[in-house]
Structures are given as C-alpha cells and as structure tokens.
Amino acid sequence: MSDPLKTYWNMRLNEVKNTLEENNFQVYLADNIKEARDIVMNDLLPSIKPGSISWGGSGTFSGSGIYDELKSNNQFEIIDTYDTKASPEEKLERRRQALLVDLFITGTNAVTETGKLVNLDMIGNRVGAITFGPKDVIILVGRNKIVAEVDDALMRIKQLAAPANTVRLGMKNPCLKTGYCEECKSRQRICNAWTIHEKSFPKGRIKIILINEDLGL
Secondary structure (H helix, E strand, O other): OOOHHHHHHHHHHHHHHHHHHHOOOEEEEEOOHHHHHHHHHHHHHHHHOOOEEEEOOOHHHHOOOHHHHHHOOOOOEEOOOOOOOOOHHHHHHHHHHHHHOOEEEEEOOEEEOOOOEEEEEOOOHHHHHHHOOOOEEEEEEEHHHEEOOHHHHHHHHHHHHHHHHHHHHOOOOOHHHHOOOOOOOOOOOOOOEEEEEOOOOOOOOEEEEEEOOOOOO
C-alpha cells in the first residue's frame, strides 16, 4: 500500500512546482535526498558545466552528500566556505569570492505555494548569491519549507528557522533560551537581511529541487 503522506506531499509539491515554473524557476522533483543528489551530480552539473562552484549555509545541502562529492572531485575550482581550518578573515573573503562563481548551491528558508522564495540571512552572502553574481544557482528544498503565503514564510522563519539556527550555531542570542524571536539587538543576531524572490531572472537561472522529505530548518 502506498504511503498516504508521501502521496499527499507529491500532490502538493507538483502544485508548487507548477507555480514556481510560472515564475521562471527551473524545478525538479525528488522523492528523497539521495534522488536530489543524483539530479545535481548526474543531470545539472553536466548540463551547466560550471568551472567554479561554491555554496551557502544549508543543512539540507551539507547533509545531502554533495559537499563531500564535490570536495573530492578535482574537475572544478571549489571555493569552500565550510572549511573549518580557515580563519574568520579567510572565511569572509571566500564568501565574497563565492559571489562570482559559475554555480552556487544552497537551501532556502521557505517556499510559498504562490511560487516565491523567502530567506533571512545573518551576513547576506547566501541571499546575495541567490539574487545576483553566480551564473547558476541550485536550491535544495525539503517539503517542510512549503508555506501558503509570504506572511506565513516570514512567521515560519522568525518563529522556527531563526531560533533553531541560533541553537545550531550556538549564537548567544535571546532566542537561544526562549525558543522564539525577541527582535533582539544582539551582536550575534542572525536575522539581518531579508529577500523575497518573486521570479527567477534570467529565466531558469535559479534551479529548485523540491524534495519529498522533511529536511533542514
């Protein structure tokens, strides 16, 4: 017997795929994170043919196995913003360099059923790269990121994603203790730069893989 929850999400993800495509995003569906990884490695990389690749902070991306595969592949110039051995200054400079790569891979905080991407960043390198710079962008999205409207996306990010990411990163912000947004003035505040992408420009530059699993924050 088929999984009713999986079937339900297949229907919703197909609807979201259609609305995103109407907004000029290039969209793929994957049953799980392994299938999403295969789409990136076997379909998108050969078609894009990037010379240089980098990425933004994303639990879905880091957990997909794509990072490890790319790091061990000498076919591409890699700008590794995840390198724990790099100094803070070097990490910042790599984030700046990553804005001009051929391919940038990351996640998103929310996708609306009306076909919009909504994100909130601390530094702005992730939302900056999604907006402009890299020639192509791949975004991995778990089904748990789907919301109805932009207002629901803002609420999801402020009341779930931001506090959870504060915990993940160990930032000393008020939401680390309370579990919800305090609109703080902390020096380590991670809620600084909002973006709402209503469409992809040029058409197809932003490629989205909708994954039928709960992934990331």
